[in-house]
Amino acid sequence: MAIEIQLCTKEQRKKKLADSELVFGKKFTDHMFLMKYKNNEWGTPRIVPYQSFQLDPACAVLHYSQEIFEGMKAFPHPDGSVNLFRPFENAARFNLSAERMCMPQVNEDLFVKAIVELIRVDKDWVPHSSQTALYIRPTMIATEKFLGLRASSEFYFYVILSPVGPFFKEGFKPTKAYVASQNVRATPDGTGEAKTGGNYAATLHETCIAKNKGYPQVIWLDAIHRKFVEEASGMNIMFIIEDEIYTPPLEGTILKGITRKSVLELAQELGYTVHEEKIEINEIVDQIDKGQCTEAFFVGTAASITPIGQILYNDREYIINNLNVGKITQNLYDKLVGIQTGKIDDKFNWTYRVD
Secondary structure: OOOEEOOOOOOOOOOOOOHHHOOOOOOOOOEEEEEEEEOOEEOOOEEEEOOOOOOOOOEHHHHHOOEEEOOEEEEEOOOOOEEEEOHHHHHHHHHHHHHHOOOOOOOHHHHHHHHHHHHHHOHHHOOOOOOOEEEEEEEEEEOOEOOOOOOOOOEEEEEEEEEEOOOOOOOOOOEEEEEOOOOOOOOOOOOOOOOOHHHHHOOHHHHHHHHHOOOOEEEEEOOOOOOEEEEEOOOEEEEEEOOEEEEOOOOOOOOOOHHHHHHHHHHHHOOOOEEEOOOEHHHHHHHHHOOOEEEEEEEEOOOEEEEEEEEEEOOEEEEOHHHOOOHHHHHHHHHHHHHHOOOOOOOOOOEEEOO
């Protein structure tokens, strides 16, 4: 299906920021992709000037949170090209989320084509400095106006782009994490593995508690036993115990992270032993005390790999590796980012050239 393109006027074009001024998710490019669903079919796919939506106050997304989204990045390579990272994985996950939320499927080829064409239109917005990228946010929202608990029959699928700096201001340095004590993020047979806004809204209360204690990240425990580590609010989590990698299994309550999948595949290629199994938080802190858990890190699209230097659990602080980045964490980070940015040969065929 051909994509119609409407370019913005000279007057509509936005002022770009220098790479050094970029923060995460505050600046957006000149154009967006938009496609509307009505009468059981998708309409014409279009690239249009970036714009606000006029939504009815009774719009379903505003009352029943029927929406999904994805997070992706495009990276400049040394040869001057711009490349996506495993975009068809995002397309497939987007449709899994859509199925869970009673929303229409988006053709996966069109999903990727929309992103590619949009980046080509706004290629001048791609930053080129270290730890910068073009962040991509595909989204679907329910737009039918009604009050009553049912699935919408009308939707917008859109994609916006944002040139970004590091997700964390401090860059690739160990962060601090607070283990959730009052709330849970997801329950078995719920929406935990769907990338839908309600899952993230559920993290806000505990995140506020954590930040008031000086901890920017939250580690969530399972909803039934309240003892098994699951993930962070927006990232998966991994631990290094006696030089082997441990991460919680995918059992429906945590997101099927594409960075998670990539790090595990990369780790196995590098010769590390990987365990996907339930991990009790008490075992983790005990092994930190014993010096056996020597590294921990979050993984996700926004921040790639983020070392964890300090964990607060039951009002006690646990320091990991003297607040230093561990050698395995550093190695995985260097290899992953090297592939994403074209500085290391991509033997996995993960990168997807835009132009």
